[in-house]
Amino acid sequence: MAKTYHTTVGARSYRFASLAELMAKASPPRSGDRLAGVIAESAEERVVAQMVLAELPLTTFLNEALIPYEEDEITRLIMDDHDAAAFVPIRHLTVGDFRNWLLSDHATSEVLTSVRMGITPEMAAAVSKLMRNQDLILVAKKCQVTTAFRNTIGLPGRLSTRLQPNHPTDDVTGIAASILDGLLYGSGDAVIGINPATDNVAQSVKLMRLMDEVIQKYQIPTQSCVLTHVTNTLEAIELGAPVDLVFQSIGGTEATNRSFGFDLSTLAEAEAAAQSLKRGTVGRNVMYFETGQGSSLSADAHHGLDQQTCEARAYAVARKFNPLLVNTVVGFIGPEYLFDGKEITRAGLEDHFCGKLLGVPMGCDVCYTNHAEADQNDMDNLLTLLGVAGCNFIMGIPGSDDIMLNYQTTSFHDALYARRVLGLKAAPEFERWLEEMQIFQDISTHRLNDQLPAAFANSLRHLPKEPRHGT
Amino acid sequence: MAHDELSPIVVENAWERLNTFTDARIGLGRAGVSLPTSKLLAFQLAHAQAQDAVHCPLEVEKLANELTKALTLSEAPISLHSHAQDRALYLQRPDYGRRLDDKSREQLQQAAASQQRYDLAVVIVDGLSALAVQQNSTPFLRALYQILSSDAYDWQLAPLTIVEQGRVAIGDEIGALLNADAVLVMIGERPGLSSPDSLGLYMTWAPEPGLKDDRRNCISNVRPAGLQVEEAARRFFLLLKEARQLKVSGVKLKDRSEDNVLEGESGTTGSISNFLVAD
Numbered sequence: 001m002a003k004t005y006h007t008t009v010g011a012r013s014y015r016f017a018s019l020a021e022l023m024a025k026a027s028p029p030r031s032g033d034r035l036a037g038v039i040a041e042s043a044e045e046r047v048v049a050q051m052v053l054a055e056l057p058l059t060t061f062l063n064e065a066l067i068p069y070e071e072d073e074i075t076r077l078i079m080d081d082h083d084a085a086a087f088v089p090i091r092h093l094t095v096g097d098f099r100n101w102l103l104s105d106h107a108t109s110e111v112l113t114s115v116r117m118g119i120t121p122e123m124a125a126a127v128s129k130l131m132r133n134q135d136l137i138l139v140a141k142k143c144q145v146t147t148a149f150r151n152t153i154g155l156p157g158r159l160s161t162r163l164q165p166n167h168p169t170d171d172v173t174g175i176a177a178s179i180l181d182g183l184l185y186g187s188g189d190a191v192i193g194i195n196p197a198t199d200n201v202a203q204s205v206k207l208m209r210l211m212d213e214v215i216q217k218y219q220i221p222t223q224s225c226v227l228t229h230v231t232n233t234l235e236a237i238e239l240g241a242p243v244d245l246v247f248q249s250i251g252g253t254e255a256t257n258r259s260f261g262f263d264l265s266t267l268a269e270a271e272a273a274a275q276s277l278k279r280g281t282v283g284r285n286v287m288y289f290e291t292g293q294g295s296s297l298s299a300d301a302h303h304g305l306d307q308q309t310c311e312a313r314a315y316a317v318a319r320k321f322n323p324l325l326v327n328t329v330v331g332f333i334g335p336e337y338l339f340d341g342k343e344i345t346r347a348g349l350e351d352h353f354c355g356k357l358l359g360v361p362m363g364c365d366v367c368y369t370n371h372a373e374a375d376q377n378d379m380d381n382l383l384t385l386l387g388v389a390g391c392n393f394i395m396g397i398p399g400s401d402d403i404m405l406n407y408q409t410t411s412f413h414d415a416l417y418a419r420r421v422l423g424l425k426a427a428p429e430f431e432r433w434l435e436e437m438q439i440f441q442d443i444s445t446h447r448l449n450d451q452l453p454a455a456f457a458n459s460l461r462h463l464p465k466e467p468r469h470g471t
Numbered sequence: 472m473a474h475d476e477l478s479p480i481v482v483e484n485a486w487e488r489l490n491t492f493t494d495a496r497i498g499l500g501r502a503g504v505s506l507p508t509s510k511l512l513a514f515q516l517a518h519a520q521a522q523d524a525v526h527c528p529l530e531v532e533k534l535a536n537e538l539t540k541a542l543t544l545s546e547a548p549i550s551l552h553s554h555a556q557d558r559a560l561y562l563q564r565p566d567y568g569r570r571l572d573d574k575s576r577e578q579l580q581q582a583a584a585s586q587q588r589y590d591l592a593v594v595i596v597d598g599l600s601a602l603a604v605q606q607n608s609t610p611f612l613r614a615l616y617q618i619l620s621s622d623a624y625d626w627q628l629a630p631l632t633i634v635e636q637g638r639v640a641i642g643d644e645i646g647a648l649l650n651a652d653a654v655l656v657m658i659g660e661r662p663g664l665s666s667p668d669s670l671g672l673y674m675t676w677a678p679e680p681g682l683k684d685d686r687r688n689c690i691s692n693v694r695p696a697g698l699q700v701e702e703a704a705r706r707f708f709l710l711l712k713e714a715r716q717l718k719v720s721g722v723k724l725k726d727r728s729e730d731n732v733l734e735g736e737s738g739t740t741g742s743i744s745n746f747l748v749a750d
Contacts, residue, residue, distance in 0.1 A: 031563060167493060168666065168697045174493035176745040180486060181497035197692055200725055210743040217748050229722060259683040261722035298565070299683055334661070336565050370521035370662050371562055371599055376514070399496025399506075399514060404692065406663030408518070411496075416504035446504060450478055452485040460486060462749035 003064065005052050014048045020066050022056075023122070024306035025049035026129040028346055032294045032307040032337035039306075050130055054096030061122040067303045072254045073264055078120050078316045087118030095126045102127065102139045102357075112143050116359040121252070121312035124354040128308070133346065136353040137389040143356035145392065147324045148283025149244065151221045151429035153190055154361050154392040159424035161396035161415045162327070162363070163188030166404035170197045172210055178398050179214060184439055184456060185412035185448070187396035189430035190325055190363060191245060191288060193225040197404050204228040205241040212242035218437070218455065221429035223280075223324070225288050230262050230270050237273045244279055245288040245324060246270045252291075252313025255301030264317070271321045282429065285324035285361075291315070292329040293347050294337030307337060308347070312354040319360050325393060326360045328352070330382075331368040332407055341378025344368060348382050352391055363393035367409040376400070376408070383410055387418040394418070420446045481507045494665045494696070517664040524667040526558055529601035531633055534608060538631065541609045542616055548595070548631040549582060551575040551645070555636040568638035570680070571645070575634075579648040582630055591711065592629035592651035592678075596637035600659030600667060607670040607693055607700065608657055614704035622708075639673050639687070646678030653714055654678040655707065660691065668694045672707055676720035686721040688714075 005016040016022040024038035026049035033039040040046035062082065065075045089111070093101055101107055128136060146154040153160050165178030175194065182188050192215070194207050204226040211224035225245035226233070233246045248267065251257055257264075267287070274286035296302040296310035311328070318326045328351035331344040338344045348364050355362030366382045368374035383394065400411040418424060425431055425443075435443050438453045452460070480502060487498030499510045506514075535548045552575050555567035571579070593615075595608050612631075619626045629649040634641055639656050646654030656673040663669065670693040675686055688710050693703040714720045742748060 035564065035566070165495070167495070168669075168692045171493070172743055172745045174495065176747040177486075177489040177492050177497055178495045180489065180747060181484075181495075184484070184486065197698070199689070206743060210745065210748075213742060213748040231722065232725070259685050261685040300681075334562075336563050339563075370518065370664070371525045375518065397495075399499055399510065401496050401514070401517070401664045403494045403663060403665045406661050406666060406669065408664065411506075413499070413501060413504060413506050420504055448482075448501070448504065450482050457485070459747050459749065460489075462746040463489070 007048060007052050009044065009048050014045060016049060016052065019060065019064050020303070020305050022049055022053055023066070023126060023129070023309050026053045027306045027308055028129070030293075030307070030337070030343045030347065031335060031339040032297055035336055036297050036302060036307070038304060053126055054094060054130055056095050056126070058093050058095060058098055058123050059091060061120050061126070066122060066305055066309065067253060074252060074254055074313055074317060077264065077320060078122075078313065081117070081316070081320070082120060083117035085118070086115050089115055090118065095123070096130060098123070098127045099130050099135065103135060107139070107142065109142050109144050112357070113359070116357070119358060121316045121354065121358060122309060124357045125309040125312040128350050128354055131353070133349050133385070136349040137385060140353040140356045141388070141390040144390070145356055145359055145361045147285040147361045149223045149280040149285055149324050150282060151189055151427040152282060153324065153427055155428065156390070157424060158427055159387055159391065159415070159419055159422070160190040160363070160393035160427050160430075161187045162190045162325070162393060163192045164195070164395050164397045164402065164409070165192065166195050166197075166397075166402055168197050168404045170203060170207065175207070175210065176214070180456060180459070181398050182396055182412055183218075183220070184453070185396070185416065186426060186434050186439055187412045187415060188220070188222050189427040190393035191223050191225050193227055193247070193288065195227045195405055199228055199232070201232050201235045201239070204232050205236050205239060208236060208241045208243060219433070221433050227290070230266055234270055234273055237277065242279070243274055243277060245286055246274045247288045247290070249290045249295070250314050250317045251295045251299065251301070252310040252317065253296050253301050253303060256296040256299045256310070257317070259299035259301055264320070267317070267321050283324070285322050287321045287323040288325045288327070289318045289323050290327045290329050291318070291351070292333050293351065294333040297337065298333065308350055311351055312358070315355050315358045315360045319358055323361060325363055326355060327363045327365050327393075328355070329365040329367065331372060331374060332365065334369050335372040338372070340373035341368070341375070341381070344372070344374055344378060345382045345385065349385060349389065352386060352389055356390075361392050364391055365395045365409050367395070367407055369407045379408070379410060379414070383414055383418055384421070387422045387424060416446055514664070521662045521664055521667055524602055524662040525599055527601050529597040529604060529635055531635060534595070534605060535633060537609050538612065541613055544631065546630060548633050549578060551578065551632050551634045553634060553636045553638070553641055558636065561636045565638055568636055569640040571641065576648065579645060583649050587650065588627070589629035589649060589651040590627045590653065590715070592632070592646045592649045592654045594632050594634060594642040594645050594654060594656045596634045596639070596641060596656055596658040598637065598659035598671070599661040600669065602662075603659035603668045603670045603694065604657065606668050611657065611670065611693060611700040611703060614701045615707065618704055618708045640682070642673065643675055643678040643682050644680045646675065647680060651678065652676065653711060653720070666692070666694060666697065669697060670694060672703060674707065674710055674714065674720055676714040676718060684721075688720055688724060
């Protein structure tokens with residue numbers, strides 16, 4: 001039977017009917033939890049919930065599933081894959097003690113790596129709710145998650161970017177123009193990844209081949225991905241298409257993923273299929289996942305949980321399939337889940353922290369939509385904070401404007417700003433390529449070449465005379 | 472260094488002329504690694520306009536009159552409203568936008584009293600851009616009606632509906648109330664900086680309240696500078712026919728409308744022609 005939680009503050013007594021309710025009410029405020037009706041009713045109730053949560057032993061989360069084991073394959077994955085041996089150094093801690101331990105000098109990068117598989121998403125979510133933004137940054141910075149395919153992502157002192165050359169009609173010249181722009185601004189080491197406007201197998205294969213040819217011609221140490229449904233990519237692999245990474249949006253409950261049209265077995269099949277192509281040169285991480293707070297509620301598949309806890313559970317799904325990249329698309333979902341710049345910032349830092357703590361190669365799409373209360377200044381702030389926190393990668397798009405998905409994310413310029421002010425570099429293999437191609441005049445000071453590099457000057461001579469429409 | 476003294480403060484990009492091939496903000500140039508002032512302000516203006524577009528209301532009566540005339544409808548479209556009373560509530564409560572208000576539901580129950588079954592219900596929804604709906608609905612439906620009327624099958628269309636403050640899923644409730652086998656929702660997509668006028672098309676086979684995204688197929692970015700209405704209508708019709716044949720929609724029904732692309736460009740081999748990979 002589910003336990004209830006009580007406490008008294010002054011004259012008022014508080015009661016939380018379940019662990020899920022306690023977690024939800026302990027969450028820093030955001031519109032999605034209000035929409036779900038799980039938010040704390042007052043500022044005091046929120047802090048009281050945090051105080052009660054701080055007293056809970058971490059083992060509570062192993063004994064009490066937030067979504068029943070029988071009903072949800074993500075709960076089964078979390079429970080069945082929990083590593084009791086890795087958990088030993090922290091199993092005696094309460095959630096509040098866990099925060100202290102994470103911040104302490106005991107928790108070095110090596111120790112954090114070794115306890116990773118002993119931490120469940122719910123433990124990570126719970127402790128994050130007690131942490132200030134600076135705590136989320138400090139601990140995330142200590143967690144290192146490195147992955148590799150044709151280059152190495154997530155090394156200390158590195159900040160990679162996904163070059164996102166989307167085009168509203170998938171026009172190949174338009175896409176190639178954005179790829180060129182990005183490469184010449186030093187973007188694209190995490191992946192060159194296209195969201196197709198037309199989401200079908202034929203179109204995906206065409207875009208895969210387009211990117212593969214560019215990567216081969218210029219010998220770029222990076223990987224490509226078409227962000228189409230996992231079942232489309234499986235079909236593309238069967239057709240012999242050049243698939244580097246398999247994409248899928250994932251959520252933290254079985255019902256969320258069912259609404260996305262897949263289950264865990266689909267992802268296992270996809271990972272095996274992509275690995276069988278052996279296209280990686282320095283590593284075998286072949287999956288690219290995207291997540292974001294609010295997706296479970298949006299699919300009415302949240303089981304009464306707060307959106308940040310659902311999000312953390314998605315990282316259990318991610319880490320099962322050894323992804324190269326996991327991207328929390330933090331402001332994309334809209335103001336009904338994250339209302340303004342403040343809520344988006346907090347969520348971005350929480351997601352990055354929880355992901356890294358669980359061993360997920362976390363990047364962030366620092367973004368907002370035109371119906372949210374946010375602007376470029378909010379994005380500058382979150383980008384800077386995530387750069388400090390050691391975020392693996394961000395997006396790179398021409399002038400921050402995604403003309404296909406209709407939202408704003410970080411630009412090629414923004415990434416160079418972050419690298420310059422924080423002294424961060426691209427992935428080492430890609431950095432060498434940028435130097436060889438003379439894209440930078442001095443890569444150590446992030447100084448771009450004022451002249452057009454020779455290899456690309458040559459390509460511009462092949463420009464068609466007239467703009468082409470459609471494909 | 473002498474070289475530094477010669478460097479201009481704003482460095483322009485030699486590939487700026489590529490912007491004739493895309494609306495993406497490429498070749499912006501830079502001051503150091505940052506945006507030049509003129510490009511920064513151009514962005515700020517576009518963002519301001521997009522924010523304003525979100526709050527612009529749909530002129531229902533004007534659209535209804537236009538559709539009645541252009542499609543030579545025997546009865547005017549039915550005007551409906553979601554449970555979200557105004558835009559502020561709409562933005563914060565998507566659940567309200569997914570269901571009809573009581574008055575609208577009663578209206579539809581009366582309209583469907585004849586128990587007649589329809590092949591397709593077309594639902595026009597303001598969504599996040601009334602501008603998109605105002606501008607693209609009539610040309611798209613003219614193209615679609617033309618395809619349907621020249622098809623061998625005699626398509627039975629439910630009364631046309633227009634919904635204010637609606638979200639995609641509201642179409643499923645409307646389709647079910649109208650006894651339609653399939654529903655097409657035409658909705659204003661969230662406005663982008665370069666595209667405040669983009670219409671999205673969503674199809675559900677066997678619509679009923681409570682269905683999820685995996686049961687819907689989507690065709691996006693229908694607008695003059697994006698996917699043309701004739702092509703959008705052609706793709707939608709192919710989807711509709713396949714849904715009707717297989718009695719499914721969503722992820723189980725793949726969009727095959729561009730399969731000829733693959734064949735036309737020699738399958739999974741051969742070059743995807745563009746300047747970056749030209750010899």
